[in-house]
Amino acid sequence: MLQILKIYKEELLPHIPKLPLPDLADTLKALLDWAEPVTDPQELAAFKAQTESFEKSQGQVLQERLKAHQAQTAGSWLADFWQEMYLESRGCLQSESNFALVIQPSYYDQISSKAEKAARLIYCLSAIYFELVQGHYPLEKNRDDRQVDMSFYLNFFKSCRIPGSHIDRFYRGEMTAENSSVLVIHQGNYYQVKVTDEVGQPYSLEQLVKTLQTILQQKDQATLAEKRLAHFTGLPREASATLYQQLRATKTNQAALRSIEDALFAVNFSAGPDDTVEERIFDLLLNPHDQFITKTLQATITQQGWIGINIEHTAVDGVPAMNLLTRVFKRFQQEPLQTGRLSKVDLAERLEWQLTKDDEAALAACETVVAAENNSYTIQHKVVNCLGKKQIKQSKTSPDAFFHIALTMAQFRTFHCLKSVYEPVAMRGFYQGRTECARAVSKEKKQFIEFLTEYECAAATKEQVLEAFQLAAKAHGERIRQCQQGLGVERHLFGLQKMLEPTECPDAFFSTDCLKAVTSNFISTTGIPYELLESFSFGPVDKDGYGLYYGLLEEKIMLTLSSKKEQAEKGRELLEQTEMALKELYELLT
Numbered sequence: 001m002l003q004i005l006k007i008y009k010e011e012l013l014p015h016i017p018k019l020p021l022p023d024l025a026d027t028l029k030a031l032l033d034w035a036e037p038v039t040d041p042q043e044l045a046a047f048k049a050q051t052e053s054f055e056k057s058q059g060q061v062l063q064e065r066l067k068a069h070q071a072q073t074a075g076s077w078l079a080d081f082w083q084e085m086y087l088e089s090r091g092c093l094q095s096e097s098n099f100a101l102v103i104q105p106s107y108y109d110q111i112s113s114k115a116e117k118a119a120r121l122i123y124c125l126s127a128i129y130f131e132l133v134q135g136h137y138p139l140e141k142n143r144d145d146r147q148v149d150m151s152f153y154l155n156f157f158k159s160c161r162i163p164g165s166h167i168d169r170f171y172r173g174e175m176t177a178e179n180s181s182v183l184v185i186h187q188g189n190y191y192q193v194k195v196t197d198e199v200g201q202p203y204s205l206e207q208l209v210k211t212l213q214t215i216l217q218q219k220d221q222a223t224l225a226e227k228r229l230a231h232f233t234g235l236p237r238e239a240s241a242t243l244y245q246q247l248r249a250t251k252t253n254q255a256a257l258r259s260i261e262d263a264l265f266a267v268n269f270s271a272g273p274d275d276t277v278e279e280r281i282f283d284l285l286l287n288p289h290d291q292f293i294t295k296t297l298q299a300t301i302t303q304q305g306w307i308g309i310n311i312e313h314t315a316v317d318g319v320p321a322m323n324l325l326t327r328v329f330k331r332f333q334q335e336p337l338q339t340g341r342l343s344k345v346d347l348a349e350r351l352e353w354q355l356t357k358d359d360e361a362a363l364a365a366c367e368t369v370v371a372a373e374n375n376s377y378t379i380q381h382k383v384v385n386c387l388g389k390k391q392i393k394q395s396k397t398s399p400d401a402f403f404h405i406a407l408t409m410a411q412f413r414t415f416h417c418l419k420s421v422y423e424p425v426a427m428r429g430f431y432q433g434r435t436e437c438a439r440a441v442s443k444e445k446k447q448f449i450e451f452l453t454e455y456e457c458a459a460a461t462k463e464q465v466l467e468a469f470q471l472a473a474k475a476h477g478e479r480i481r482q483c484q485q486g487l488g489v490e491r492h493l494f495g496l497q498k499m500l501e502p503t504e505c506p507d508a509f510f511s512t513d514c515l516k517a518v519t520s521n522f523i524s525t526t527g528i529p530y531e532l533l534e535s536f537s538f539g540p541v542d543k544d545g546y547g548l549y550y551g552l553l554e555e556k557i558m559l560t561l562s563s564k565k566e567q568a569e570k571g572r573e574l575l576e577q578t579e580m581a582l583k584e585l586y587e588l589l590t
Contacts, residue, residue: 007135008150012431015147019076019430020486024063027492028055030482031518034439034489037446038420038517047514054509065499075151076432078491081498086314087168090237092373093161093293093312095539099526100285102277102308102534107329114301115212116337118267121299121307122182122212123205123335124328126195129157129264130202133177140323140428148428155315156324159296160261163241170315173262176200183263185290186215187271188222188229190351192259203347205335211347216269225355227289228363234288234370243362252354259351265297274302277381281535281560284308286374306534313538317434319426322530329532378568379537382575384557384582389529392552395589399552400527401476405469406585407548408445409452410577411523414570418446419522422541425483436488439518440525444468444475465588490519523548523574535560546571557582 028051035044070077089096111117131137132153140148158173177200184191193211196202232243247253260266268290272283284300291298291310298310311321355363392399404423412418421440427433448468454460482488500506509515521541527550528536537560540547544567551558559578563571 007139008132008137008153012139012147012150016149016429016431016433018070019078019427019433021067021070021077021495022487022489022492024055024059026487027489028059030489031493031515033443035514035518036443037418037441039514043514043517047512050509050512050514054507058507059496059509062496062499066495069495069499076430076434078495079432079434081495082434082491083170083315084167085494087161087170088166092234092236092370094234094286094288095373095377096541097313098285098293098310099313099318099536099538100281100308100310101536102280102284102306103325103329103532104534105306107532108307108332110333112305113209113213114269114305115216116209117305117307118184118212118269118299118301119205119208120332120335121267121301121328122184122193122195122208123202124331125265125297125299126180126182126202127331128324128327129180130177130196130200132157133175142429146429149431149433150320151432152316152434153320153324156297156321157264158262159315160292161294161296161312161314162261163237163244163294165238165241168237168241168314171261172315180264181259181262183260183266183292183295184212184215184348185230185266185268185292186218187220187269188227188290189215189218189220190226190229190256190260190353191215191348192263192351193349194345194347195264197345203343203345205337207343207347209337215348221350223355225360225363226353228367229353229355230288230290230292231367231370232363233291233293234373235366239366239369243366246362247355247359250354252352256351256353260292260295263295265299266292266295267299267301268292270300270302272303274304274306277535277560278379280306280308281381281537282377282379284310285379285537285539285562286377288370288374317426318424318526318528319428322528322532326530326532376564377539377562378565378571380561380568380571380575381535382559382561382579384559384579386555387582387586388553388555388557390554391586391590395586397473397589398477400480401473402585403527403550403552403557403582404440404476404525405445405448405472406581407523407525407550407578408441409449409581409585410574411441412449413577413581414574419545420518420520422521422524424526425480425488427484427486429484430486433486436483436486437490438479438483438488439490440476442472442475442479444472448472462588469585469589493519521545525550527552529553533558537562540564540567546574 142148160171162169162171180196181192181194184193272287273279296312300308389399392402418441423438423440424435425438427436451460451465451468455465522545524541525548529552536549538547540563547562549560561571
């Protein structure tokens with residue numbers, strides 16, 4: 001553990017700055033700018049007055065407290081607050097916290113055996129863990145050849161979100177190589193599968209394949225209650241905490257739960273539908289049958305042999321996750337599978353449970369609750385072919401700015417108004433950096449749409465439209481850079497609120513409709529462009545809104561949209577309008 005701290009914390013600290021604290025006046029000035037396109041003029045005028053009042057009164061007090069907190073914090077002033085925010089959420093993890101992805105089959109289609117796919121996943125993921133433990137995992141750099149934060153990589157392994165009353169707990173076991181194991185779930189049977197021996201030496205890939213073959217050939221031993229067991233991890237958090245404590249009433253169950261929590265990660269075999277892209281990603285994200293949703297890292301082999309990953313978001317983010325998985329699948333098919341003498345050690349031990357009649361009744365009820373929650377969502381997928389980063393760059397425009405201008409057009413044409421759009425910005429240039437939020441709807445984008453509408457009615461020239469587009473793209477880039485520099489708006493406001501004393505009433509500024517309009521997540525987006533992905537999805541943050549993944553690849557753009565079923569039809573229209581807007585913009589510029 002000391003070696004890990006030295007490599008990924010102590011040695012990085014001199015090269016990575018601490019997250020800065022923005023100036024209060026600068027944040028509030030930017031906030032008013034961000035509010036303009038999503039509020040009407042009268043609301044904006046009233047909000048401006050409230051903002052000026054807040055800056056002169058409670059805002060100053062909270063800013064001074066936040067400065068003091070920053071000075072006392074060795075790492076990021078935001079990191080603990082941000083993780084706590086996740087742990088305080090009381091909804092269902094699969095729809096409110098986790099994200100899931102399906103891997104392109106070209107990375108594993110030469111391997112037909114499910115047992116071998118699972119074994120190779122275990123072997124390669126475990127190898128990443130051992131690299132981290134031994135300090136051999138390479139230090140990463142950004143495009144400017146500067147060191148980036150890696151302090152959260154350790155959170156992928158031996159970790160679990162444990163349900164609690166009012167607030168959950170993030171658990172991470174001791175980072176050692178000796179006696180390491182993974183969790184394998186098949187048809188309600190839970191197995192602790194060893195990956196290293198007592199001195200930390202890894203077992204061979206061949207032996208893991210044999211072990212997985214044996215597990216898959218086992219006759220069904222699980223009771224109906226055991227087959228329902230994983231569903232408790234998909235309950236709303238208060239209900240999950242109650243059932244978790246109920247299960248821990250016996251030492252047998254305590255031991256099984258601790259084995260799950262201490263496992264490096266989980267691997268399961270799904271029997272859910274997987275004929276289409278939508279079915280695969282829906283099953284990965286929202287079906288907790290045999291998925292222990294609270295494990296930070298979990299891999300799934302689907303019914304027809306697709307590979308997917310489900311990640312609990314509390315202590316990790318998307319970019320490190322994709323970097324880690326890219327390393328895994330680069331070596332996935334390269335590991336030689338040689339047959340030879342195998343160890344006599346039995347690597348798999350089936351976990352035992354002691355479930356009472358009350359437990360059985362509670363698990364049956366929670367299966368019904370979770371099924372109702374999950375079936376209230378829908379996921380839609382679309383690929384825009386022959387248009388990707390390669391083509392967009394020919395117009396000398398940032399692909400991300402290009403996409404978000406098109407999305408703003410699509411939102412306006414679908415809903416006839418503009419609401420706030422969440423776009424995360426990676427903050428790994430700072431120690432313990434996670435993400436900032438750049439609101440993607442701007443007054444410049446709104447002005448572009450107005451010129452475009454006038455151009456379609458012959459009331460504006462093409463030159464005016466193109467000029468407005470360039471201004472919108474430039475403003476988008478400047479907002480992203482502002483966030484990358486640690487000078488974003490929302491995390492600062494979040495930090496100010498965290499400085500309130502328990503007995504203090506927050507200023508009326510924090511509850512204004514205008515601030516709510518800016519910080520709403522009508523469309524929550526993420527754009528992680530990896531060729532590794534077939535699809536990527538997460539639940540909508542606002543229940544009347546949408547969760548949108550956009551993958552800007554070289555020759556195509558992948559879109560995956562989640563929503564409640566009530567919004568499915570509008571979601572379909574939004575995807576169609578986004579595709580049309582992307583093509584229209586490209587034609588306009590080229």
